[in-house]
Amino acid sequence: MTSKQEFIEKLRNSCLRPTKQRINICEVLFNRDKTFHFTINDLFNLIKDKTGEKISLATVYNTVHAFHKKGYLKEIPINSNQTYFDTNVTDHHHFFDVKEEKLIDLKNEDVGPIEIQKSIPGKKIKSVEVLVKLED
Amino acid sequence: MTSKQEFIEKLRNSCLRPTKQRINICEVLFNRDKTFHFTINDLFNLIKDKTGEKISLATVYNTVHAFHKKGYLKEIPINSNQTYFDTNVTDHHHFFDVKEEKLIDLKNEDVGPIEIQKSIPGKKIKSVEVLVKLED
DNA sequence: ATCTTCTTTAGAATAATTATAAACAACAAA
DNA sequence: TTTGTTGTTTATAATTATTCTAAAGAAGAT
Structure with a gap:
């Protein structure tokens, strides 16, 4: 409270x-x-x-x-015509239930570390987001 | 050709x-x-x-x-007001240069395997997409 | 109290996308 | 080939999410 x-x-x-x-x-x-x-x-x-x-x-x-x-x-970022927001601002990922149009949090440890093995000169990584789409 | x-x-x-x-x-x-x-x-x-x-x-x-x-x-799926498409339909991921509003392909091997250690009853995984946002 | 600055508001404006319905083109069968 | 059917294109209207605008109102400092 x-x-x-x-x-x-x-x-x-x-x-x-x-x-x-x-x-x-x-x-x-x-x-x-x-x-x-x-x-x-x-x-x-x-x-x-x-x-x-x-x-x-x-x-x-x-x-x-x-x-x-x-x-x-x-x-x-979901492909939809509406923008979604999340009150959980910690570093984490998402399931998206395509049918129900519903988001579910995925903890970082449920995904494991993601190592990006490519870099673009002059640019640095701002965020890494995983979106797992679910179907029935 | x-x-x-x-x-x-x-x-x-x-x-x-x-x-x-x-x-x-x-x-x-x-x-x-x-x-x-x-x-x-x-x-x-x-x-x-x-x-x-x-x-x-x-x-x-x-x-x-x-x-x-x-x-x-x-x-x-990018957070933007416009929907992006890709002619590369193989399983792969993306960089998104936020400033330039430009997408860059990330090969699967540049990201490594992603193991999703959580499941939702009655649902199966349709796709796993990583979006890496880039800044200057 | 008073003044300045920030905020709220309804409604208009904009932009991406989808729906509509008439004209048209592809196809199959005679 | 013609003909009929069905699928496609088109301009335009409709819809939807979001942003802008300008006036009225509220917060904060003096």
Whole structure:
């Protein structure tokens, strides 16, 4: 259980003013035991349901992008028309259930170390992501 | 160098009528030495330049999707607003140069075997894709 | 209180993609 | 060849995800 006060500090630390909307979004996103995968649309609807208050879609976009930039959210590359985010920002990978359109976390140790044996001059590796697609 | 006749047969084998447009698209996509990464928009423009004939955008979409469905193209999950395709349909991975927005093939042996040590009941693995993002 | 700066908001704008329905081309059979 | 059927192309409209805009509102500092 994370308190409202912690969210306010979290926002302050990132030079984001702790507004009502941002705190609400924090509650929905981070006040959980388990990691949470979502699209902007999922989040938009969830906020309405959970808090009873509607936050403008533009604000949801702004806030998610701000959190992503600050490293509080991870963007997950899936081939889909919608962008997925993950509250688990540690280094890890994903299953994607193609039929259910659902993401499942894969711990780093479930995949093992990945050694990239090729390099591109002038470039360095920013991230290594494994996506395992699942079918029935 | 692949001949027009081969493309016609390729299309026939997939129950796709060999139309002028589809053959042109084949020429642009498959008549190359190296693997080719593209977005629909890239392809649309390239066709105009290379063949001098304009193919309707809707046809480009239809054809690319048909080829993808038949396994002649691979879709590559990158976080971007555009969908990327690859003429290399063998099992392999990718670098993505974030700044240049460019894809580079990574051979399977450049990555080494990936053992997924977790399974989801009722589901089997369809594909394992590694995306390595590059920065300067 | 007051002022400045940041944020929210509804709605408009943009961009990628998909749907539509009429004209057209490929194919098979006579 | 003609003819009929079915698949394909096309321009355009529709849809969807996302970003932009500009005005109203809230936070923070003085």
